[in-house]
Amino acid sequence: MTEAAIPFRSIAGALRPTPGDIVIAxxxxxxxxxxxxxxxxxIGGEGERARIVSADDDVYIVSLSEDSTLTVHGPxxxxxxxxxxxxxxxxxxxxxxxxxxxxxxxxxxGSFAACLPNRVSVTVLGRNRHFDSINY
Amino acid sequence: xxxxxxxxxxLLVSACGQREAQVHDTQLLVFGTLVNVSIWGGDKxxxxxxxxxxxxxxxxxxxxxxxxxxxxxxxxxxxxxxxxSVQLDSEQALLIRxxxxxSRQSGGLFNPGIxxxxxxxxxxxxxxxxxxxxxxxxxxxxxxxxPRMSDLHIKDGRLHSDNPAVQLDFGGFAKGYAVDEAxxxxxxxxxxxxxxxxxxxxxxxxxxxxxxxxxxxxxxxNSGVIASVEVAGDESVFTSGDYxxxxxxxxxxxxHIIDPRSGxxxxxxxxxxxxxxxxxxxxxxxxxxxxxxxxAWQTTAMAMGIDQAMLIDDQGRVYMTPSMxxxxxxxxxxxxxxxxxxx
Numbered sequence: 001m002t003e004a005a006i007p008f009r010s011i012a013g014a015l016r017p018t019p020g021d022i023v024i025a026x027x028x029x030x031x032x033x034x035x036x037x038x039x040x041x042x043i044g045g046e047g048e049r050a051r052i053v054s055a056d057d058d059v060y061i062v063s064l065s066e067d068s069t070l071t072v073h074g075p076x077x078x079x080x081x082x083x084x085x086x087x088x089x090x091x092x093x094x095x096x097x098x099x100x101x102x103x104x105x106x107x108x109x110g111s112f113a114a115c116l117p118n119r120v121s122v123t124v125l126g127r128n129r130h131f132d133s134i135n136y
Numbered sequence: 137x138x139x140x141x142x143x144x145x146x147l148l149v150s151a152c153g154q155r156e157a158q159v160h161d162t163q164l165l166v167f168g169t170l171v172n173v174s175i176w177g178g179d180k181x182x183x184x185x186x187x188x189x190x191x192x193x194x195x196x197x198x199x200x201x202x203x204x205x206x207x208x209x210x211x212x213x214x215x216x217x218x219x220x221s222v223q224l225d226s227e228q229a230l231l232i233r234x235x236x237x238x239s240r241q242s243g244g245l246f247n248p249g250i251x252x253x254x255x256x257x258x259x260x261x262x263x264x265x266x267x268x269x270x271x272x273x274x275x276x277x278x279x280x281x282x283p284r285m286s287d288l289h290i291k292d293g294r295l296h297s298d299n300p301a302v303q304l305d306f307g308g309f310a311k312g313y314a315v316d317e318a319x320x321x322x323x324x325x326x327x328x329x330x331x332x333x334x335x336x337x338x339x340x341x342x343x344x345x346x347x348x349x350x351x352x353x354x355x356x357x358n359s360g361v362i363a364s365v366e367v368a369g370d371e372s373v374f375t376s377g378d379y380x381x382x383x384x385x386x387x388x389x390x391x392h393i394i395d396p397r398s399g400x401x402x403x404x405x406x407x408x409x410x411x412x413x414x415x416x417x418x419x420x421x422x423x424x425x426x427x428x429x430x431x432a433w434q435t436t437a438m439a440m441g442i443d444q445a446m447l448i449d450d451q452g453r454v455y456m457t458p459s460m461x462x463x464x465x466x467x468x469x470x471x472x473x474x475x476x477x478x479x
Contacts, residue, residue: 053163095263096263096264096266097263097264097381099264099381102379104358108352108360108361110352112163112170112172114165114169114170116165116168116169116170117262117263119165121163121165121170123163130350130352130361131350131351131352131361131364132159132174132331132344132349132350132351133172133174133331133333133338133340133349133351133352134333134336134351134352134353134354134361135333135336135337135338135351135352135353135354135373135374135375135409136336136353136354136375136377136379136380
């Protein structure tokens with residue numbers, strides 16, 4: 001059969017979406033919204049894990065979904081780090097300035113705090129970094 | 137139709153999965169702060185080599201520019217105190233000339249020659265000051281000596297000071313210079329898309345792939361982000377805030393930005409954010425506008441050639457230049473009221 005011989009009604013019928021096409025289109029729309037929100041829109045941005053680097057350059061990856069208290073050894077003594085309800089912070093530090101404690105809770109992916117004298121740093125990790133860098 | 141949709145979704149998921157993998161992120165504990173180097177694109181070996189070169193340069197500058205640990209800068213300060221001339225290397229001469237010019241533009245509100253005053257407040261300490269604040273009589277004695285950058289003269293590479301009270305402390309712009317040097321080092325290693333963030337102050341080159349870099353600006357009163365700005369090309373974002381270094385004594389907070397006119401921590405400002413190409417200029421201007429305060433910051437901005445500035449005062453009120461207001465997006469709801477003031 002040549003192309004010119006296809007009746008118009010048949011072409012229109014072929015383009016009409018089937019119930020299966022409609023289901024897939026709906027699923028695709030939902031998936032696109034979820035992917036856009038998750039990866040591009042910047043909505044959310046909560047960190048999922050944190051990277052703790054100690055004075056010896058040891059690197060620990062910890063989950064923010066499990067509440068816990070960690071002690072990290074440094075040249076001045078112990079830095080104590082608390083994880084609670086998806087957030088992380090320094091709670092005790094042997095340094096004088098306590099800048100690390102003043103930094104407060106961290107939860108946004110990409111945010112970080114450090115105790116420079118004790119050489120311990122905390123960085124919140126996450127697939128969805130709302131910001132590439134934080135100015136402060 | 138179905139196969140086309142599925143193919144599009146597969147491609148979309150693949151693209152999303154690769155997005156963050158193209159950023160090489162490295163943290164360095166160097167220059168007395170936490171430095172984050174983010175490089176977009178390129179191969180890992182190039183990023184590692186470039187970041188390593190940045191680290192070496194920052195270690196060197198930290199040693200050379202330190203205001204209180206014995207080194208090249210303290211030797212210069214000792215010579216000034218002893219009323220002797222001293223030979224400068226090219227970097228020292230450059231910094232003193234830039235510092236003098238920036239101080240002149242700021243009307244003396246940015247003054248890298250008040251090292252003695254800063255030391256008197258206890259900020260010449262790796263561990264931060266602990267108080268109590270110095271007595272007023274000691275502060276007035278330092279002020280009466282009127283140390284100014286214009287007291288310094290460089291001739292044939294040698295520095296001479298008319299005033300032995302000048303003590304150089306590059307803390308107000310050394311970080312900016314270091315960030316500029318770090319970016320220059322990255323470019324020497326053929327890195328064209330990157331952020332160097334040193335303790336919260338940063339310079340950006342290029343882009344994050346197909347979009348500008350997204351920078352969050354911290355809320356001076358909370359740990360969250362108050363605003364954001366998109367930057368691309370070559371631009372620095374620097375903030376001076378009263379929350380960075382401070383001590384508390386008898387319930388009162390004393391921060392590290394000393395007003396050269398009063399000898400006390402500057403009053404009225406909580407933070408100042410500057411957008412400018414050169415980090416050294418942004419750094420000095422952030423300090424100068426902070427000292428100028430809510431009443432006079434726009435005059436100082438104009439004198440220093442700054443057209444993108446934001447000041448948050450100690451009551452949380454936000455002031456911006458029109459150029460800054462056009463770029464800043466608030467991340468808090470509701471956004472704070474903003475007074476837009478032409479410089």
